[in-house]
Amino acid sequence: xxxxxxxxxxxxxxxxxxxFAHAGLITxxxxxxxxxxxxSEVYGQSFLVGIDNVLDSVQLTGRSTNGVNQGxxxxxxxxxxxxxxxxxxxxxxxSGNLIASNSLLDINIMTGGWELITGQKYIFSMRxxxxxxxxxxxxxxxxxxxxxDGGFNYSQITSNRYLNNSWTANFGGVSRDLHIQMNFSASxxxxxxxxxxxxxxxxxxxxxxxxxxx
Numbered sequence: 001x002x003x004x005x006x007x008x009x010x011x012x013x014x015x016x017x018x019x020f021a022h023a024g025l026i027t028x029x030x031x032x033x034x035x036x037x038x039x040s041e042v043y044g045q046s047f048l049v050g051i052d053n054v055l056d057s058v059q060l061t062g063r064s065t066n067g068v069n070q071g072x073x074x075x076x077x078x079x080x081x082x083x084x085x086x087x088x089x090x091x092x093x094x095s096g097n098l099i100a101s102n103s104l105l106d107i108n109i110m111t112g113g114w115e116l117i118t119g120q121k122y123i124f125s126m127r128x129x130x131x132x133x134x135x136x137x138x139x140x141x142x143x144x145x146x147x148x149d150g151g152f153n154y155s156q157i158t159s160n161r162y163l164n165n166s167w168t169a170n171f172g173g174v175s176r177d178l179h180i181q182m183n184f185s186a187s188x189x190x191x192x193x194x195x196x197x198x199x200x201x202x203x204x205x206x207x208x209x210x211x212x213x214x
Contacts, residue, residue, distance in 0.1 A: 044125035044154045044167065045180050046079050052184040055114045058124060059181040060107045072126050074109060079123040084154070084167050086123060115187060123154065124180065 049055075058074070074094045077086035094109060116122060154167035 042125050042127040042155070042167075044077075044079075044123040046081070046121055046123045046154065047182060048121050049116045049118050050184070051118060052186045053116045053118045054185045054187055055111050055116055055182060056185055057111060057183045058107075058109045059183075060109075060126070061181075072128060074107070075125045075127070076114070077123050077125065079121045081121055086125075086167075091122075113185075124182070 055076075060074075075090040076092050077090055078088065079085075080087050092111065092114065
């Protein structure tokens with residue numbers, strides 16, 4: 001009886017750990033059909049990190065509609081929801097991406113695997129490389145208006161865009177939500193096969209110990 005109980009417990013452990021080894025996904029689609037993005041303005045999408053806390057990539061989809069080339073830089077920050085501001089400096093910053101006039105914005109940023117903190121809120125931001133630039137974007141190009149974890153999109157229009165001023169949710173009553181998809185994976189955990197071998201070893205040790213006691 002003791003052996004059967006031990007086997008069941010170890011198998012349960014293997015299955016429970018294995019269940020966490022799956023890919024996570026946060027997607028925001030839509031908002032208003034067209035929104036502005038003016039010089040020095042920063043757009044950001046907040047999100048809450050779940051169990052799968054390694055951010056592998058971020059994909060953005062939209063369309064430039066104003067007929068000018070635009071340079072855009074993307075950054076990731078911790079987000080303080082109580083103060084509506086970012087925390088400390090950028091965790092990563094991309095080099096500038098030139099978006100041609102009247103073209104599709106389809107950027108896939110490979111982070112190399114940034115391990116974020118489960119339960120922490122972050123904000124992924126985009127800003128003009130050229131402070132004098134401005135643009136209109138066709139937002140929500142890829143679907144409905146659902147945002148899985150209930151986060152908000154934010155806008156900041158001052159030059160002290162990150163640390164010195166609060167951001168405003170849905171600035172000016174315009175949603176301005178680009179299609180953003182964030183792909184996550186689980187932190188490094190023992191492979192299920194490794195756990196299974198370990199479990200078999202534990203069962204063997206327990207069996208020998210039980211025989212000696214009996």
